Amino acid sequence: MKKPYVICHMMTSLDGKVTGDFLAAPEQEKAADIYYEINRAYGADGYACGRVTMEGSFTGGWRPDLSPYDPSAEDWDREEDFVRKDPSGFYAVAFDPHGVLGWKSNHIRDPQEDPGYHNARIVEILTRQADPKYVAYLRDREIFYLFAGEREVDAALALQKLSEKLGIQKLLLEGGSVLNGAFMEADLIDEISLVVCPAVADTRDKPLFAKSSMAAFALAQVKQWDEGVLWLNYKRNNGNEIHE
Numbered sequence: 560m561k562k563p564y565v566i567c568h569m570m571t572s573l574d575g576k577v578t579g580d581f582l583a584a585p586e587q588e589k590a591a592d593i594y595y596e597i598n599r600a601y602g603a604d605g606y607a608c609g610r611v612t613m614e615g616s617f618t619g620g621w622r623p624d625l626s627p628y629d630p631s632a633e634d635w636d637r638e639e640d641f642v643r644k645d646p647s648g649f650y651a652v653a654f655d656p657h658g659v660l661g662w663k664s665n666h667i668r669d670p671q672e673d674p675g676y677h678n679a680r681i682v683e684i685l686t687r688q689a690d691p692k693y694v695a696y697l698r699d700r701e702i703f704y705l706f707a708g709e710r711e712v713d714a715a716l717a718l719q720k721l722s723e724k725l726g727i728q729k730l731l732l733e734g735g736s737v738l739n740g741a742f743m744e745a746d747l748i749d750e751i752s753l754v755v756c757p758a759v760a761d762t763r764d765k766p767l768f769a770k771s772s773m774a775a776f777a778l779a780q781v782k783q784w785d786e787g788v789l790w791l792n793y794k795r796n797n798g799n800e801i802h803e
């Protein structure tokens with residue numbers, strides 16, 4: 560199957576958690592800086608996040624008013640994907656099975672204008688459960704979307720379409736726990752990049768992968784900083800290479 564090379568890039572606690580207060584603690588600022596620096600250094604063609612992470616980082620939970628949209632009045636095929644290659648070649652891929660995210664623009668507007676996120680063209684990954692009115696709203700805003708799955712997201716199909724239709728070769732998978740788990744369980748991750756913070760999380764915080772199946776990785780690189788931050792980089796044994 561043709562698919563992008565997928566790097567799961569995350570900040571974790573010492574106990575492998577990816578949510579919680581430690582992420583925003585002032586003493587972990589160095590780790591956050593390193594995380595964003597590594598994101599930029601990868602020079603990926605895009606980044607993928609689950610619906611919850613997209614809400615937390617970019618949409619703030621805003622939901623669009625769908626009442627003005629009447630899909631039956633439109634002349635486009637409701638079953639069809641809506642994408643074309645963006646001149647930037649840089650995409651923010653939102654795994655949003657039910658189609659709920661409220662975007663005010665078809666590009667990411669990062670408050671810090673971080674080049675690792677800012678101005679990425681948004682691509683929604685939907686299932687057939689998405690309300691046709693939501694699909695009409697996306698179309699009206701020229702927000703790209705791809706269908707992958709009937710009731711649940713078929714992550715492998717989504718990756719195949721991202722590769723074939725948009726030419727994405729290198730994709731950062733940046734959380735959260737649920738989306739990472741769906742990729743790990745389906746064995747779609749080629750590389751893991753962990754910025755480990757010198758902190759232990761709370762019991763109720765979420766693990767790197769909400770679901771998984773056994774997979775072996777080989778250590779590729781380790782870096783350490785005086786502030787106690789570690790970067791651990793692993794590659795999948797017999798993993799996919801970047802497709803040209």
Ligand SMILES: NC(=O)c1ccc[n+]([C@@H]2O[C@H](COP(=O)([O-])OP(=O)(O)OC[C@H]3O[C@@H](n4cnc5c(N)ncnc54)[C@H](OP(=O)(O)O)[C@@H]3O)[C@@H](O)[C@H]2O)c1
Pocket residue numbers: 568569570571576577578579582608609610611612613615654655656657659711712713714733734735736737738739741765769
């Ligand atoms: N440490 C880090 O580096 C880092 C990075 C990113 C995020 N985070 C943290 O992660 C947290 C969010 O993670 P999360 O695990 O709660 O949510 P998430 O993975 O961001 O999003 C989960 C949602 O994505 C949708 N989804 C997409 N594909 C799916 C699939 N194959 N299977 C199931 N659901 C799928 C579902 O939306 P519906 O419910 O609408 O169906 C699901 O509820 C936040 O607290 C954020 O701060 C940490």
